[in-house]
Amino acid sequence: MNYLIDIVLIALSAAVINNFVLYYFVGICPFIGVSKKVDMAFGMGCAVTFVICIAAFLSWSITTMVLIPGAPVSSFFAGFFLPAEAASKIDLTVLSYIVYIFAISSSVQFVEMYVRKFYPSLYNSFGVFLPLITTNCAILFACLTIMANVAGVENPQDAWDLGRSIVLALFGGIGFTIAIVIMSGIREEIELCDIPKPFQGAAITMIIGGILALAFMGFTGVDSGVRKAITPAPAEGTAAVMTLDHDHVHPWDARVIVKEMRLS
Amino acid sequence: MADQPTALERFVQGILPENPVYRQLLGMCPTLAVTNGMKPAMTMACSVAFVLLCANIVTSLIRGLLKPHLRIVVFTLTIATFVTIADRVLAAYLYQMSKTLGPYIPLIIVNCLIICRCEVCASKQNVFTAASDAVGQSIGFGLALASIAMVRELLGTGGLFGIAILPTAWPDWVIMVLPPGAFITLGLLLGCVNWLEMRRS
Numbered sequence: 001m002n003y004l005i006d007i008v009l010i011a012l013s014a015a016v017i018n019n020f021v022l023y024y025f026v027g028i029c030p031f032i033g034v035s036k037k038v039d040m041a042f043g044m045g046c047a048v049t050f051v052i053c054i055a056a057f058l059s060w061s062i063t064t065m066v067l068i069p070g071a072p073v074s075s076f077f078a079g080f081f082l083p084a085e086a087a088s089k090i091d092l093t094v095l096s097y098i099v100y101i102f103a104i105s106s107s108v109q110f111v112e113m114y115v116r117k118f119y120p121s122l123y124n125s126f127g128v129f130l131p132l133i134t135t136n137c138a139i140l141f142a143c144l145t146i147m148a149n150v151a152g153v154e155n156p157q158d159a160w161d162l163g164r165s166i167v168l169a170l171f172g173g174i175g176f177t178i179a180i181v182i183m184s185g186i187r188e189e190i191e192l193c194d195i196p197k198p199f200q201g202a203a204i205t206m207i208i209g210g211i212l213a214l215a216f217m218g219f220t221g222v223d224s225g226v227r228k229a230i231t232p233a234p235a236e237g238t239a240a241v242m243t244l245d246h247d248h249v250h251p252w253d254a255r256v257i258v259k260e261m262r263l264s
Numbered sequence: 265m266a267d268q269p270t271a272l273e274r275f276v277q278g279i280l281p282e283n284p285v286y287r288q289l290l291g292m293c294p295t296l297a298v299t300n301g302m303k304p305a306m307t308m309a310c311s312v313a314f315v316l317l318c319a320n321i322v323t324s325l326i327r328g329l330l331k332p333h334l335r336i337v338v339f340t341l342t343i344a345t346f347v348t349i350a351d352r353v354l355a356a357y358l359y360q361m362s363k364t365l366g367p368y369i370p371l372i373i374v375n376c377l378i379i380c381r382c383e384v385c386a387s388k389q390n391v392f393t394a395a396s397d398a399v400g401q402s403i404g405f406g407l408a409l410a411s412i413a414m415v416r417e418l419l420g421t422g423g424l425f426g427i428a429i430l431p432t433a434w435p436d437w438v439i440m441v442l443p444p445g446a447f448i449t450l451g452l453l454l455g456c457v458n459w460l461e462m463r464r465s
Contacts, residue, residue, distance in 0.1 A: 023443050024367075028292040029376055094352065097370050098344040105337050137293045137374045144367045198458035199451075202289055206451030213444040 005230055007167050013223055014168050015175040020138050022179055022213040027138035031180055032205050041184035045177025049170065051108060051133050052142050056169030058103045059143035060162050063150045067092045067099070093151050100143045108133055138176055142169045182212060271396040274385065278400025284377050285408035286457045291377035295409060296446040297368050302425045305413035306406070307361050311350045311369060313402030316378050317395060318346045323386040324394035330387060339382045344373045377405065415449050416440045 018024065021031050027048070034044045066073045069091045078087035116123045133139065145168060149160040160168075186208055195204055284290045294312070298304045322342050323330075330338060351369045354362040362369065372378070381401055386394040414424065420440035422430035439445050 025293050025296040025443070025446065026371065028296060032289065032292070094348060097348050097351070097373060098341060101340050101344045101373055102337075105340060137371050140371060140374050141367055144370055148367075196455075198462060199455040203451045203454040203458060206447050206454060210444045210447030210451060213447055214439070217442070217444065 003163075005227065006164060008230065009223055009227060010164055010168050011171040012226060014171040015178070016216065017219045017223055019175045019179055019216050020141065020172050021176055022209065022216045024141060026141040027136055027176055030136060031183060031209070032202055035180050035184040035187055035205070038181060038184045038188060041180045042177065045173070045180050048133060048136060048138060048176050049173025051104075051111065051136075052139050052169045052173040052176075053166060054107050054111065055100075055104050055139045056142055056146055056165045057162070058107060059100055059146050060150065060160070060165040062099055062103060063093075063096070063147050064159075067096055067147075068151045093147070096147055096151075100140060100147075104139050104143070138172065142172055179212065179216075183208065271393040274393060274397040275400035278397060278402075279404045279407070283404040283408055284401055285405060286454060288377075288380070290380055291375045291405065293371055294368055294375065295412065296443075296450060298365060299409055299413040299416055299446060299449075300420065300441040301417045302410070302413045304361065304364055305409040307354070307358065307365065308368065309402070309406035309409045311347075311354065312372055312375065312377070312405055313399075314350055315343060315346045315372055316381060316402050317398040319343045319378055319382055320386040320394040320398040321391055323382045324389060324391045327387045327389075335383070335387065336379070339379055340373060343378055343382075347372050377401070412446075412449055412453060415453070416445055420445065 014020070020026050021028065030044050030048070035041050063071075065071055070088045071090075071092075074090045074092055075087045078090045082090075112123075146160065146165045149164075151159075153159050183205070187205065190204065190208070199207075278284070282288060285292075285295050291312070294308050298308045319339070319342050323339060326338075347370060350372070351362070354365070354369060381397060385397045389397070417424055417440075418429065419437045421436055422428055422432075422434040437445075440449065
């Protein structure tokens with residue numbers, strides 16, 4: 001039951017509350033560049049969602065199997081030339097950025113080749129976006145979030161498993177698709193408007209993005225409401241206290257900032 | 265290639281005429297994400313400057329060995345190495361700041377600005393030109409970050425670098441330090457820069 005609650009909250013948070021584009025500002029480049037037509041935007045969103053899931057699978061596997069202290073693969077190989085207790089403490093997390101970026105770019109290459117060979121029609125619809133995606137921040141951001149939740153936790157029991165990581169990636173990708181499709185719909189309409197010349201293009205897109213981000217801020221707090229609604233009622237005599245977990249909150253989370261401002 | 269710009273021209277170009285943020289629209293993620301205060305924005309600008317300079321020099325040194333189809337991978341791996349160094353240094357000496365910047369330091373790896381400069385300039389020029397290009401572009405990037413961060417921090421909290429400047433009667437526009445403020449500020453500044461450019465020509 002707890003696992004299910006976790007999954008629902010991760011999904012909700014990644015897709016709408018802390019939307020990748022409108023809250024964390026990752027994937028801004030395609031958000032500005034490829035949002036002129038709805039069908040192009042949808043293709044881009046699908047491609048990103050697809051790649052982000054593969055990248056999440058790879059990064060979770062690599063982090064758990066190789067990078068964290070006591071990971072099976074690294075301690076096995078270190079065991080050949082180190083005593084056993086030293087081998088189980090090998091910490092390779094410092095290499096994580098290099099490993100992730102390498103995993104992402106090589107997997108994108110393989111996916112592109114595979115899709116081009118076996119699904120030509122699919123390739124024609126979104127294959128052109130695939131090489132661009134290598135340098136999309138959203139993918140690396142998902143990997144880093146997964147790493148923070150696997151290697152950065154104090155209790156080993158709190159570390160995310162593969163299911164949570166994939167859910168984060170899938171719904172993060174869906175959130176990206178939602179944002180970019182809304183944006184392209186607005187931009188198709190705005191083509192017909194009379195915008196002052198200096199604001200045409202990127203400037204007006206940014207301002208629309210700001211208004212969209214404002215709208216998405218309305219979802220803030222939905223997660224605690226949902227958690228309250230689906231958590232089983234606490235046993236007699238124990239009060240359910242909803243607290244804000246400061247360590248797992250984005251530093252610019254609206255609730256934290258507003259709270260701090262009230263205090264000061 | 266006789267009409268290639270010289271080292272000095274490249275240095276000047278990066279600061280205003282080809283400003284990475286306002287003219288080329290590169291490196292948008294950190295531009296929007298870390299400009300809610302002057303301190304994080306300046307830390308970010310310094311890290312990007314360090315990574316850009318080192319990556320440009322290394323790329324320029326190995327430009328004879330690059331294979332066309334592998335160059336993007338080589339660029340990203342070079343950048344990732346220097347980002348790891350910057351990240352470790354920040355975590356060691358500016359722990360609080362590295363906590364605040366969080367994932368945006370590693371995200372420098374996929375910052376289009378650095379890959380673009382490696383591709384356009386460093387992979388074709390000698391070391392000195394590449395280095396001066398990197399310095400110019402980083403100054404331009406730093407100025408752009410500073411301009412956005414100044415507007416946002418001043419209106420959002422009434423101060424700069426955490427020091428109060430506006431009178432206490434100023435109602436803090438909290439929205440400016442939240443995500444929507446970033447988009448709106450950048451959009452308006454971008455419009456202003458375009459307007460000035462149009463008037464000048």
